[in-house]
Amino acid sequence: SQTIHQWPATLVQPVGSPLSLECTVEGTSNPNLYWYRQAAGRGLQLLFYSVGIGQISSEVPQNLSASRPQDRQFILSSKKLLLSDSGFYLCAWSVGSMTNSYNEQFFGPGTRLTVL
């Protein structure tokens, strides 16, 4: 069966510090991978998606970047965190064509990031 892991579960970082959040998927090959951010009282916002190793698409301009060094590994990074980067970060995966609207997205447990 497929599982998705995210770590750390919670993180408190000072403004200006770097960030690295990791997501790994098990039990599937060549998944589509996604990073979302959920701010308090807001809907999930897609930050990045990837259809393959080294292929990253950004949805919104921001202080963050993403990388996919391995097929089932997706990393979210920042060189210098801002207060506005605080939120709940979710990684998700799906399989199949990105144009198939019926593809299910499966979400990880999330990382709660607080920037002080």
Next chain:
Amino acid sequence: KNQVEQSPQSLIILEGKNCTLQCNYTVSPFSNLRWYKQDTGRGPVSLTIMTFSENTKSNGRYTATLDADTKQSSLHITASQLSDSASYICVVSALSGGYNKLIFGAGTRLAVHP
């Protein structure tokens, strides 16, 4: 602008009671509509998915309805249980920019009290 709006923002009900959550959307082109359940501090889990031709779909005590003409959906929970306490998120799928994009509502936070 593609938007998904949910009401109410929060809801408190007693165990055993029924409730209905609402979702209005302005998304084009519409592909399908999903309801997710998100426990506090966890990732969302899919409950139902409906295409424009489906009016209703059930998953146990959860029943979702869709009116594609008025662009409204509802999620009805029957005989609520304490474990139903969670946020319920309405998500509309649209094909945009060459890929399937999910537009998320802000969710309704449901609390079921004994």
